[in-house]
Amino acid sequence: MSDLKVDGFQSSALISSLSTAFTNYSPAEKAEQLKKVNGIFQLNVKNDQGTEAIWSIDLKKNGEVYKGPAKPKADVTISLSDETLGQLASGKLNGQKAFMTGKIKTKGNIMLATKLDGVFKATKSKL
Amino acid sequence: MSFQALISGSECAAPANPLNQVLKHTEADRSLQQDRVAGPSSSRLQQLPSSSAPAASSHDLALARQFFEGNNGVSGAFVPPLEISREMSGPNMHDTWIAEQQRNMQHFEANKMQAHWAAEFDATSKAPQNQGPAHSAQLGPVSSEPQQLMPSHIPQTGFYGNYMPRGMYAMGAPQMFQDFGAQQFVDQGKGKGKLREIDFEAAFAQAAASLSSPLVEKQDTARITEVKDDVAEIEQALKDTQLDGEPQTNAEFRRVWEHLQNSDAPPPEEDLAKWEAEFNQLMNSERGDDFDYDYGRDMEEAWSNSFGGYPETAFGDTPLKYDSEGIPILGDYVFGMSSIGPILQLRILTINPETDNKYMDPSTSSRSMLNDAKALLEQNGSLSEAALLLEAAIQQGDLGEGGYEAWILLGETRNMDEREEAGMRALTEGVRRAEEAGNAGEGMMSLAISYTNESMDKASHTMLLRWLRARFPDFPVPEETIQAMKTHSSWDTHTRISESFLNLARSQHSQGVMDPDVQVALGVLFYTNGEYDRAKDCFESALSVRPNDYLLWNRLGSSLSNGSKPEEALGAYREALSLRPTYTRAVYNVGVACLNIGAHKEAAEHFLSGLALQEQTSGDTSDQLWFTLRRAFLAMASR
Numbered sequence: 001m002s003d004l005k006v007d008g009f010q011s012s013a014l015i016s017s018l019s020t021a022f023t024n025y026s027p028a029e030k031a032e033q034l035k036k037v038n039g040i041f042q043l044n045v046k047n048d049q050g051t052e053a054i055w056s057i058d059l060k061k062n063g064e065v066y067k068g069p070a071k072p073k074a075d076v077t078i079s080l081s082d083e084t085l086g087q088l089a090s091g092k093l094n095g096q097k098a099f100m101t102g103k104i105k106t107k108g109n110i111m112l113a114t115k116l117d118g119v120f121k122a123t124k125s126k127l
Numbered sequence: 128m129s130f131q132a133l134i135s136g137s138e139c140a141a142p143a144n145p146l147n148q149v150l151k152h153t154e155a156d157r158s159l160q161q162d163r164v165a166g167p168s169s170s171r172l173q174q175l176p177s178s179s180a181p182a183a184s185s186h187d188l189a190l191a192r193q194f195f196e197g198n199n200g201v202s203g204a205f206v207p208p209l210e211i212s213r214e215m216s217g218p219n220m221h222d223t224w225i226a227e228q229q230r231n232m233q234h235f236e237a238n239k240m241q242a243h244w245a246a247e248f249d250a251t252s253k254a255p256q257n258q259g260p261a262h263s264a265q266l267g268p269v270s271s272e273p274q275q276l277m278p279s280h281i282p283q284t285g286f287y288g289n290y291m292p293r294g295m296y297a298m299g300a301p302q303m304f305q306d307f308g309a310q311q312f313v314d315q316g317k318g319k320g321k322l323r324e325i326d327f328e329a330a331f332a333q334a335a336a337s338l339s340s341p342l343v344e345k346q347d348t349a350r351i352t353e354v355k356d357d358v359a360e361i362e363q364a365l366k367d368t369q370l371d372g373e374p375q376t377n378a379e380f381r382r383v384w385e386h387l388q389n390s391d392a393p394p395p396e397e398d399l400a401k402w403e404a405e406f407n408q409l410m411n412s413e414r415g416d417d418f419d420y421d422y423g424r425d426m427e428e429a430w431s432n433s434f435g436g437y438p439e440t441a442f443g444d445t446p447l448k449y450d451s452e453g454i455p456i457l458g459d460y461v462f463g464m465s466s467i468g469p470i471l472q473l474r475i476l477t478i479n480p481e482t483d484n485k486y487m488d489p490s491t492s493s494r495s496m497l498n499d500a501k502a503l504l505e506q507n508g509s510l511s512e513a514a515l516l517l518e519a520a521i522q523q524g525d526l527g528e529g530g531y532e533a534w535i536l537l538g539e540t541r542n543m544d545e546r547e548e549a550g551m552r553a554l555t556e557g558v559r560r561a562e563e564a565g566n567a568g569e570g571m572m573s574l575a576i577s578y579t580n581e582s583m584d585k586a587s588h589t590m591l592l593r594w595l596r597a598r599f600p601d602f603p604v605p606e607e608t609i610q611a612m613k614t615h616s617s618w619d620t621h622t623r624i625s626e627s628f629l630n631l632a633r634s635q636h637s638q639g640v641m642d643p644d645v646q647v648a649l650g651v652l653f654y655t656n657g658e659y660d661r662a663k664d665c666f667e668s669a670l671s672v673r674p675n676d677y678l679l680w681n682r683l684g685s686s687l688s689n690g691s692k693p694e695e696a697l698g699a700y701r702e703a704l705s706l707r708p709t710y711t712r713a714v715y716n717v718g719v720a721c722l723n724i725g726a727h728k729e730a731a732e733h734f735l736s737g738l739a740l741q742e743q744t745s746g747d748t749s750d751q752l753w754f755t756l757r758r759a760f761l762a763m764a765s766r
Contacts, residue, residue, distance in 0.1 A: 093657075096656060
């Protein structure tokens with residue numbers, strides 16, 4: 001998991017925790033998540049210094065998080081800033097608003113990107 | 128890291144290390160040319176097991192550098208082959224080189240001047256003749272030291288695509304066909320062109336040879352004979368033209384050309400083909416298997432990807448399917464095993480179709496299960512227990528009002544008990560039956576909320592719209608909105624449906640009415656969109672009408688919790704739990720709020736109590752609770 005870390009990125013911790021969560025899934029839970037989301041995401045995250053880190057979240061085939069571009073091809077590629085990703089994950093910003101205000105740029109199946117919200121916030125209170 | 132180690136292994140290991148060879152090969156761009164200048168000295172050639180060649184003189188290397196640097200500036204100019212080779216062996220290399228370059232430039236500019244042509248011809252026409260002996264002189268040692276031949280090749284071959292400029296030269300100056308010099312020149316150009324091609328082929332072959340040592344000997348000898356052939360060809364052509372050496376006409380040129388074509392020298396095309404075949408064979412044998420296999424696999428992957436992704440996940444589970452309006456296709460409710468994964472369900476079903484629902488005991492069948500369940504729910508009894516009663520009731524055909532009541536109640540009970548998927552299935556069935564019974568709208572709100580919890584936004588929107596139209600048939604909903612459900616994105620449908628509900632709420636408000644259900648629907652809509660503050664307002668106004676609705680308290684708490692106010696949420700959950708102590712979902716939510724606050728230990732305690740609540744009756748617990756409990760423990764561990 002340590003190689004998921006990229007220095008100078010807040011979202012690094014977020015990604016690692018996501019990965020930890022994934023690795024701790026039981027097969028049934030994993031299957032459940034894969035079934036629900038069924039997509040491969042690639043996050044191109046830029047920090048304040050302008051450097052870019054790429055992580056991929058595979059919730060289609062293997063249910064894993066890794067650094068670098070998605071393989072096979074991502075269903076949706078999301079480009080956003082480090083800060084935006086943090087805000088999205090903490091729920092301070094919602095995906096639609098971020099998209100509309102240009103904080104998020106996507107390539108591919110945009111609607112799949114909305115499901116990522118649920119991935120990051122696996123511990124959401126329920127109505 | 129490891130890659131670096133692979134390629135930078137010791138030199139002696141090189142022949143055994145394919146990666147190293149690949150690297151060398153990619154470097155060949157430059158090294159190839161350097162070899163030609165510096166002869167056997169280059170590092171690449173030292174890879175050859177057969178190379179017993181003498182070490183390069185630094186002089187040669189300097190020469191090579193000079194050549195490359197000098198040529199950069201005059202890329203368009205052609206370099207008369209012989210002159211370079213002559214100069215190169217001379218003592219005062221640099222000066223003559225520059226002078227030569229300048230002269231070439233002048234030649235280039237003044238190509239119309241006949242005088243120059245004569246001079247040029249004098250110089251160039253000697254080239255092949257002089258080279259002839261040079262070659263034959265070299266051929267002796269060459270057989271033992273193949274690389275020795277290389278230096279003599281440089282001038283002929285030229286770099287930077289000298290062939291092209293020369294070709295253009297010839298084409299751009301048609302008048303050349305009228306003078307002997309030009310004719311000679313073109314002839315030579317053609318001959319050289321071929322020679323040059325062959326040289327490149329030879330260079331490639333040599334590069335390939337460095338990959339496969341056993342073939343080296345064969346390669347080199349083959350190359351040598353070929354070069355000789357070409358020289359002979361040119362020599363012959365020159366002799367012919369010089370013997371005729373009379374009027375400078377096109378016809379003359381053609382004749383010579385034809386003669387060249389039909390000359391006894393072996394046709395170069397054949398050689399090229401031969402070389403190509405050999406080269407291909409070599410390359411294939413060297414790396415064919417690996418690379419071809421990878422490529423094939425990649426293609427296969429790309430192919431399968433383009434067809435709607437993977438038919439199966441790693442777990443052999445088919446992805447959840449949705450209908451055109453985003454409603455998930457879940458399949459039928461499975462009795463007695465609400466929270467078990469589908470694979471497990473199947474196994475249990477085959478072993479024991481009825482499972483151990485104690486209420487399925489025939490002796491108790493005289494009572495109405497449905498009424499029992501309702502009473503149990505009324506008395507704050509165990510939710511799991513009530514759910515079992517309801518399942519039994521349904522299986523015995525005691526479906527209650529309109530044939531859907533039990534289903535919807537079961538769904539709602541399951542949801543309260545933190546078993547979302549089972550609840551969703553039961554509610555789907557209930558909603559379907561309610562619609563069939565002409566009482567559309569029942570259970571839809573609960574189902575919409577269930578979808579929301581599972582992040583199925585579009586399904587939630589669809590369901591809310593259906594609820595709206597069933598509940599308020601008089602309220603005008605734009606046709607466009609209804610159509611949009613099928614094709615538009617969930618963002619668009621959200622905007623449209625929120626609009627409709629807001630209009631409804633406003634019209635109700637103007638009549639002095641406040642429908643809590645509409646408020647709940649609005650709250651759910653805001654909630655899906657992450658507008659937790661507005662969702663909170665909606666649930667609060669609904670609570671002002673129904674202060675004892677524990678579901679509403681939980682929803683209020685949930686909005687607060689997800690809106691980054693978990694501390695305030697705890698108050699709302701407490702209300703819900705004081706109204707309904709066995710409300711598993713509220714217990715779960717308290718745990719989540721604690722987790723978000725950072726009180727991991729407390730969170731774990733709440734999850735455990737939720738599990739205990741489920742376990743004490745049916746022994747059947749919810750995956751969601753276990754999963755979140757694990758998260759809590761992980762959070763504790765990472766501190």
